[in-house]
Amino acid sequence: MRTALLQLNVSDDPEANLPRTVQMVQQAVDMGAEFILTPEVTNCVSTSRTHQHDVLHHQDDDPTLAALRDLAKQNDVHILIGSLGLKGDTEDKRLLNRSFLICPRGDIVAQYDKIHMFDVAINNTETFQESAGYQPGNRAVLAKADCGAVGMAICYDMRFPRLADALVTAGAQILTFPAAFSPVTGAAHWHSLLRARAIEGGAWVLAPAQTGTHSSALHKTRDTYGHSLVVDPWGEVVLDAGTAPGIYVFDLDLEKVAEARRRIPSRDNARAFEGP
Numbered sequence: 553m554r555t556a557l558l559q560l561n562v563s564d565d566p567e568a569n570l571p572r573t574v575q576m577v578q579q580a581v582d583m584g585a586e587f588i589l590t591p592e593v594t595n596c597v598s599t600s601r602t603h604q605h606d607v608l609h610h611q612d613d614d615p616t617l618a619a620l621r622d623l624a625k626q627n628d629v630h631i632l633i634g635s636l637g638l639k640g641d642t643e644d645k646r647l648l649n650r651s652f653l654i655c656p657r658g659d660i661v662a663q664y665d666k667i668h669m670f671d672v673a674i675n676n677t678e679t680f681q682e683s684a685g686y687q688p689g690n691r692a693v694l695a696k697a698d699c700g701a702v703g704m705a706i707c708y709d710m711r712f713p714r715l716a717d718a719l720v721t722a723g724a725q726i727l728t729f730p731a732a733f734s735p736v737t738g739a740a741h742w743h744s745l746l747r748a749r750a751i752e753g754g755a756w757v758l759a760p761a762q763t764g765t766h767s768s769a770l771h772k773t774r775d776t777y778g779h780s781l782v783v784d785p786w787g788e789v790v791l792d793a794g795t796a797p798g799i800y801v802f803d804l805d806l807e808k809v810a811e812a813r814r815r816i817p818s819r820d821n822a823r824a825f826e827g828p
Contacts, residue, residue: 725809
């Protein structure tokens with residue numbers, strides 16, 4: 553299946569970001585892609601929670617979601633929206649970091665709320681407290697569609713192998729890790745973690761990413777690592793997009809999942825054991 557990862561450099565203005573995202577999705581279709589994936593927070597990268605509440609929407613009113621659903625239907629393709637920042641519908645005032653798989657009918661096949669919150673102090677100048685602004689999800693999601701069985705995850709989730717294991721146990725052939733990754737931890741861990749998830753699960757790992765310095769007219773800018781990555785079920789890096797925004801196309805062969813699991817049947821060899 554011809555598949556495309558979109559590597560984006562979005563600003564903190566969702567309205568300005570949308571035309572470029574739509575253009576890139578259409579270009580991917582014109583390049584023959586049947587399955588198109590976008591990064592985490594496709595609609596808005598911002599360091600200001602106040603600004604996010606001013607510019608983001610509820611799911612039913614979100615222009616990016618509506619536009620990408622229309623594109624999927626018009627072009628008869630699957631689109632994995634890595635995630636959108638959205639307003640929630642509960643008394644909890646925090647936002648949602650939600651991923652969507654859209655089918656060629658334009659319908660939402662599945663949606664997933666990021667479970668693991670990025671609450672870290674990387675160094676003296678780079679700290680994150682994602683849980684202060686976003687509600688964590690509490691449910692793993694496996695989406696079954698014509699593009700394959702997709703285990704949905706987001707960014708920091710890649711550091712928690714129990715989630716990937718649960719998705720593969722449920723039948724995932726593909727694990728998606730759309731991201732807006734820190735340059736510091738990206739350089740140290742991005743490739744290693746994604747290859748590990750692919751090898752452990754005997755699954756394709758698809759990780760479309762944000763990249764570069766994200767512009768903001770009023771607030772502090774943010775940098776992301778880029779390097780959208782495709783890892784095959786044997787752990788080989790099939791595609792590394794580097795740091796340039798763009799459309800990166802490859803052929804996804806699901807038969808490689810069965811082949812890798814046949815060669816190394818580690819899941820069949822697993823045994824129960826008592827704790828230390």
